[in-house]
Amino acid sequence: MKNIKVGVIGMGRIGKIHFDNLKNQIEHVEVLAISDPFFTKNVGVPNISSEELIQHKDIEAVIICSPTDTHADYISLCAKAGKHVFCEKPHDLSVNRVLETLQEVRDSGVKLMLGFNRRFDPNFQKIRSLVQQGEIGDVHLLKITSRDPAPPSLEYLKSSGGMFLDMTIHDFDMARFIMGKEVGEVYAVAGAFTSESVQEANDIDTAVITLKYEDGTMAVIDNSRKAIYGYDQRLEIFGSKGMAKVDNNKPDTHVLYNEYGAHGALPLNFFMERYTMSYKVEMQKFIEALVDDQPLPISGIDGLKAMMIALAAQLSIAENRPVTIKEISEEKVGREYTEQIIVK
Amino acid sequence: MKNIKVGVIGMGRIGKIHFDNLKNQIEHVEVLAISDPFFTKNVGVPNISSEELIQHKDIEAVIICSPTDTHADYISLCAKAGKHVFCEKPHDLSVNRVLETLQEVRDSGVKLMLGFNRRFDPNFQKIRSLVQQGEIGDVHLLKITSRDPAPPSLEYLKSSGGMFLDMTIHDFDMARFIMGKEVGEVYAVAGAFTSESVQEANDIDTAVITLKYEDGTMAVIDNSRKAIYGYDQRLEIFGSKGMAKVDNNKPDTHVLYNEYGAHGALPLNFFMERYTMSYKVEMQKFIEALVDDQPLPISGIDGLKAMMIALAAQLSIAENRPVTIKEISEEKVGREYTEQIIVK
Amino acid sequence: MKNIKVGVIGMGRIGKIHFDNLKNQIEHVEVLAISDPFFTKNVGVPNISSEELIQHKDIEAVIICSPTDTHADYISLCAKAGKHVFCEKPHDLSVNRVLETLQEVRDSGVKLMLGFNRRFDPNFQKIRSLVQQGEIGDVHLLKITSRDPAPPSLEYLKSSGGMFLDMTIHDFDMARFIMGKEVGEVYAVAGAFTSESVQEANDIDTAVITLKYEDGTMAVIDNSRKAIYGYDQRLEIFGSKGMAKVDNNKPDTHVLYNEYGAHGALPLNFFMERYTMSYKVEMQKFIEALVDDQPLPISGIDGLKAMMIALAAQLSIAENRPVTIKEISEEKVGREYTEQIIVK
Amino acid sequence: MKNIKVGVIGMGRIGKIHFDNLKNQIEHVEVLAISDPFFTKNVGVPNISSEELIQHKDIEAVIICSPTDTHADYISLCAKAGKHVFCEKPHDLSVNRVLETLQEVRDSGVKLMLGFNRRFDPNFQKIRSLVQQGEIGDVHLLKITSRDPAPPSLEYLKSSGGMFLDMTIHDFDMARFIMGKEVGEVYAVAGAFTSESVQEANDIDTAVITLKYEDGTMAVIDNSRKAIYGYDQRLEIFGSKGMAKVDNNKPDTHVLYNEYGAHGALPLNFFMERYTMSYKVEMQKFIEALVDDQPLPISGIDGLKAMMIALAAQLSIAENRPVTIKEISEEKVGREYTEQIIVK
Structure with a gap:
């Protein structure tokens, strides 16, 4: 079985995770080069310019982990x-730019996978498989709790596209992934309670988003940028045959009982620790699909659809009303294109 | 310390619970009579007509557990x-009738307590006290899950006033009780997924209701009339200093590990088992307040306010838009009365 | 169906529990009298001398809750x-005295039930039924954790017969009840770590007791007189088809997550709260058996057998060796009697 | 900072784990060679004879993962x-052979670490640190549950030295590690319940072992070779200030509630999955200690002491009596040597 030759652009936090997984954990792959002008450590492969890397004659696939505003160009x-x-989310903050590059990708015949790594988390995978095996019966309601331990810096916030496009987008993708059907309408309420930087960035940090699927079933997401007790990533699914939920992962299982109460560990602190496994499996699936010449598990259209939901949520906040995905799509994507791409 | 003399009207399921608690569990009270033409068992006190009971010269307080459409008259x-x-919820399905009787109660100087028994549940009491002690900090979000094990009969459904007024009203009251502040706006999505009788009654059985409090903080309630695994009554509170949640109560704590998995007990089946303690404490508090001539812990206004939220939720479903409590109040109660009674 | 008429001797903590249950919670029974010279409250029935109570012509059954040294005489x-x-445990601290009165009971044809109330606890009942339904398969090991929140007074300790006869005796009975077979050999290690009064009473407060059943399977009990976090009552069963365990009961299900950790409630504090249900069911089963003229669920022989195990544990500590029940029985009960009574 | 150069002898299950960790996960180390005649895969370093490997001029440390009967020679x-x-446990099944090689190790000045990997498990580390921080107060009792999912083959059993030396030895080491003090006396009961091969090998598969520490405090270990629900690795510590316990690790956190009950995942199946982290940290600590020229966290004496406890447990079973470590040590090690080495 052949090895896929890859290059990694961007060696920040996530780039390094992918690089280490590709180098040490994943079979049938070889990293030929990295590209990051600010990364000076020697990791055993040449650090070249992004153009050189993309043009490198032996490189078959590129892992894009650079800043968001470079994704579409790369x-x-x-x-x-x-x-x-393989491109870290988000594809781009502009729908037009996403549409353009999706068209280029389609025309060129290359494969594109968006990095919605949480789909590969063992907890969420288990829920997905319970749904698919019919253990939940007809699914009526999905609930997602997704809270970060602390808001990002003001600088980050300003270029992030706002909480829905930056953070909740993972939950919007999860809402499509778990239910295996499309969202039709969105209503959101939100506030800015956790920090001055959020307010200064004119962003929100706390929200409840209600999704109606096209068949009338529902999902509800609650977000916070600041859960003082750590990274809170839970999910619950409810249907005619049962309910299932997954809890946070913890660094250890201890409970201490003393005169003041029973005390246990907090959730794993942030995505690096929490999603270690999902980053690895995600990349494994990417490489496997290339080796076997199979479709990738997540497509560029998946990225676009999550983006539509985020935009609907933004409009819902702005106008305090439920907003349909169709409305967003027709406005942002165009009616024709919507039918062609979105409403397959 | 003197004993309060009471009579109980209605000896159905809840009437019997209150009667037994008053007779056996609660101090400083004496049951002088019951009134229920369909109740034939001898419980040691005379079973007289409701009018006789209410006019009984020694009876100081009446416990109303008869069908909803008799509440306001009694x-x-x-x-x-x-x-x-002491009147079981709901007071009445007509706002006007509620307002009229509230006025009569006010004019007469008697005390009226609505039976929102869940306020006295040890789990919810604990959450309330964590909030009051500041353990949650500034509270940003309340989440309530409230699911019944099975939908009521078609007959019941038809006279129930709909799920929001019949079932969710407990959660609306809880949303006020836990947060200690008033709801300003409501948005609801719902469906009828669980049974034909619900559809026939033109009712809903599954809903997600988002509440915005007047200060911009939020609550979200999710309901189902049919949780196949039993009576699901959970709650979570989230704020700047922490998060707290309470889980269901179970008949035992066993977990069985065998080759198929780890298996534990389901929640206590329905309100009779689940809220045994809260029914008792509720009645205890009612009697204690009468003995000490103190204000009752839940007032008729509390009942009215929960009803307003339910009406807002109904309208939100009907028109698929967020609805303010003010709007409901001005329409249903009248602007003047709203200011006088609701917006204190 | 007729009512059983009973009297209660001893209105201390446990006497009052039984009295309240008999009066308010249990059907087919009537309390005609109590007897306790130090109990002055009016509970609606005459407080007479123990002799009068026992001789009372209408009383059919006597509930003995007086101090241990009066049990055998009553x-x-x-x-x-x-x-x-119905007699609270222990029957008596002297084997001879127990044997004498058992003979009298047997000769007279009356029924005698020992108050091993924990057999009726929902948690332990669940484990027992899992064993009986074969869910555990061949049972290899039983583990019991039984820890009190605080050691009793020096005065109590001095007349208690020692920890094994006073406290562990419940666990010895549980070891027979859950497994449904007889203990053959005992080995115990122990220490006095928790208080000066335990040391002054020449007693122990911490122990690990290993039991070998006659068929070679095993149980292990661990005790402490002082668990600072409350009353710790857990049990685990292990066998060829699975393992099951029960945890402590708690006053509520809350978990609070803050920056310091995840915090939950401690176990219910002591036997009054923890075994509320088992006290009630125990008495219910006693009355039901009398009404139906059926054998009682716990016999005087059960009390004697638990006592034998306690004596074996005491000897094991004294001589630091495993001690057989046969050895204890032959010495204390006599060979002939052993065969007749103990080894059925 | 320099890199330690190592070679790995034995590329079976555990050898491969260590090799992968050394190659991919651990810094400051370089694997120069492996040695395993039955291992044919190319892992990028030469596969040479064990003698060549040990004599390799650049290799500074050897990781021994070959069969037990080769450990002492290597x-x-x-x-x-x-x-x-670094040598996987056990050092050897003969005390004399252990003593000889320990003397050689001592004389040569090289460092020797025994592979009691569980000391590095996050759960047990947490318990150890709670003990050391005084959170448990004076520790009175340690409880260890250690059950394998299935007994090994008859062939393995025959050369294993018996359950205590093969399997429980990890628990004996844990009993010393957590408590930070020495065991004085051992009493064990056991049976062979799980398989014919265990009986044929004249071994046991189920045991309860009580340990008395030299200061009178206690530990109790329960073992089974066959827990049908998976690898059961739990621990509880109890003392004057509190109790702490750690539970099994699971592949995911899901709970499914349906009409039959609440169902969750089983423990991670066996040591490869369960102790992934501890194998890694163990090797990391070994390498770090060599890099910094510090004492190793586990010594050959630690191996010998755990072995003494196992031998005492064997004798306890054989003679059905408590056995002191001193007795074993004087008989097996010699009085003089005991004082010199064991009783420091």
Whole structure:
């Protein structure tokens, strides 16, 4: 079985995770180069310019972990160079830019996978498989709790596209993934309670988002940018045959009982620890699909659809009313394109 | 310390619970009579007509557990007769009728307590006290899960006033009780998924209701009329200093580990088992307040306010938009009265 | 269906529990009298001398809740008077005295039940039924954790017969009840770590007791007189088909997550709260058996057998060796009697 | 900071774990060679004979993962060659052989670490740190549950030295590690319930072992070779200030509630999954200690002491009596040597 040759653009926190997984944990892959002008450590492969990397004759696939505003350009270059792409979310903050590059990707015939890593988390995978095996029966309601331990910096917030596009987008994707059907309408309420930087960035940090699927079933997501007790990532599914939920992962299982109460560990602190496994499996699935020439588990359209939900949530907040995905899609994507791409 | 003399009208399921508690579990009270033409068992006190009971010269307080459509009339008679009232929820399905009897109660000087028994449940009491002690900090979000094990009969459904007024009203009251502040706006999505009788009654059985409090903080309630695994009554509170949640009560704590998995008990089946303690404490508090001539822990206004939220939720479903309590109140109660009674 | 008429001797903590249950919670029974010279409250029935109570012509059964050193005498008087007996454990601290009164009970034909109330606890009942239904398969090991929140007074300790006869005796009975077979050999290690009064009473307060059943399977009990976090009553069963365990009961189900950890409630504090249900069911089963003229669920022989195990544990500590029940029985009960009574 | 150069002897299940960790997960180390005649996969380093590996001029430390009966010889060769040693447990099944090689190790000045990997498990580390921080107060009792999912093959059993030396030895080491003090006396009961091969091997598969520490405090271990629900690795510590326990690790946190009950995942199946982290940290600590020229966290004496406890447990079973470590030590090690080495 052949090895896929890859290059990694961007060696920040997530880039390093992917690089280490590709190098040490995943079979049938070889990292030929990295590209990050600010990364000076020697990791055993050449650190070259992003253009050189994308044009590298032996590299078949490119892992894009650079800042968001470079994603679309790199995807575009990869499409032109005939290189498959794994791209960290979000694809881009502009719908038009996403649509353009999706078209380029489609025209070029390369494969594109968006990094919605949480789909590969063992907890959420278990829920998904319970749904698929019919253990929940007809599913009526999905509940997602997703809270970060602390808000990002003001600088980050300003270029993030807002909480829905930056953070909740994972939950919007999860809402599609678990239920296996499309969201039709969105209503959101939100506030900015946790920090001055959030207010200064004119962003929100706390929200409850209600989703109606096209068949009338429902999901509800609650977010906070600041859960003082750590990274809170839970999910519950309810239907005619049962209910299932997954709790947070913890660093250990201890409970201490003393005169003041029973005390246990807090959740694993943030995505690096919490989603270690899902980052690894996600990359494994990407490589496996390339090796076997199979469709990738997450597509660029998945990224676009999560984005539509986020935009609907933003509009819902702005106008305090439920907003349909169709409305967003027709406005942002165009009616024709909507039918072609979104409403398959 | 003197004993309060009471009579119980209605000896159905809840009437019997209250009667037994009053007779065996609660101090400083004496049951002088019951009234229920369909109840034939001898429980050691005379079973007389409701009018006789209300007019009984020694009876100081009346416990109303008869069908909903009799509540307002009995309250009215009690007010006229100068008898304190404990009345099972709901007060009445008509806002006007509620307002009328509240006025009569107010004019007569008797005390009226609505039976929102869940306020006295040890789990919810604990959450309330954590909030009051500041353990949650500034509270940003309340989440209530409230699911019944099975939908009521078609007959019941038809006279129930709909799920929001019949079932969710407990959760609306809880949303006020836990947060200690008033709801300003309501948005609800709902469906009828669980049974034909619900559809036939033109009712709903599954809902997600988002509440915005007047200060911008939020609550979200999710309901189902049919949780196949039993009576699901959970609650979570989230704020700047922490998060707390309470889980269901179970008949035992066993977990069985065998080759198929780890298996534990289901929640206590329904309100009779689940809220045994809260029914008892509720009645205890009613009697204690009468003995000490103190204000009752739940007032008729509390009943009215929960009803307003339910009406807002109904309208939200009907028109698929967020609805303010003010709007409901001004329409249903009248602007003047709203200011006088609701917006204190 | 007829009512059983009973009297209660001893209105201390446990006497009052039984009295309240008999009066308010249990059907087919009537309390005609109590007897306790130090109990002055009016509970609606006459407080008469123990002799009068036992001789009372209408009383059919006597509930003995007086101090331990009076139990055997009262049982003896009841046997002579033809009254059935419910007696709190222990029967007596002297094996001879137990044997004598058991003989009297047997000769008189009255029924005697020992108050091993924990057999009726929902948690332990669940484990027992899992064993009986074969869910555990061949049972290999039983583990019991039984810890009190605080050691009793020096005065109590001095007349208690020692920890094994006073406290662990419940666990010895549980070891027979859950497994449904007889203990053959005992080995115990122990220490006095928790208080000076335990040391002054020449008693122990911490122990691990290993039991070998006659078929070679095993149980292990661990005790402490002082668990600072409350009353710790857990049990685990292990066998060829699975393992099951029960945890402590708690006053509420809350968990609070803050920056310091996850915090929950401590176990219910002591036997009054923890075994509320088992006290009630125990008495219910006693009355039901009398009404139906059926055998009582716990016999005097059960009390004797638990006592034998306690004596074996005491000897094991004294001589630091495993001690067989046969050895204890032959020495204390006599070989002939052992075969007749103990080894059925 | 320099890199330690190592070689790995034995590439069976555990050898491969260590190799992968050394190669991919641990810093400051380089694997120069492996040695396993039955291992044919190319892992990027030469596969040479064990003698060549031990004599390899650049190799500073040897990781011994070969069959038990080769351990002592390889340790001996390493000592002569001046190579540090990490050796999987057990050192050897003969006390004399252990003593000989320990002397050689001591004389040569090389460092020897025994692979009691569980000391590095996050759960047990947490308990250890709670004890050390005084959160438990004076510790009175340690409880260890250690059950394998299935008994090994008859062939393995025959050369294993018996359950106590093969399996429980980890628990005996844990009993010393957690409590930080020495065991004085052992009493064990056991049976062979789970398989014919265990009986044929004249071994046991189920046991309860009581340990008395030299200061009178206690530990109790329960073992089974066959827990049908998986690998059961729990621990509880009890003392004057509190109790703490750790539960099993699970592959996910899901609970499914349906009409039959609440169902969750079983423990991680066996040591490969359960102790992934501890294998990694163990090797990390070994390498770090060599890099910094610090004492190793586990010594050869630790191996010997756990072995003494196992031998005492064996004798306890054989003679059905408590056995002191001193007795074992004087008989097996010699009085003089005991004082010199064991009783420091």
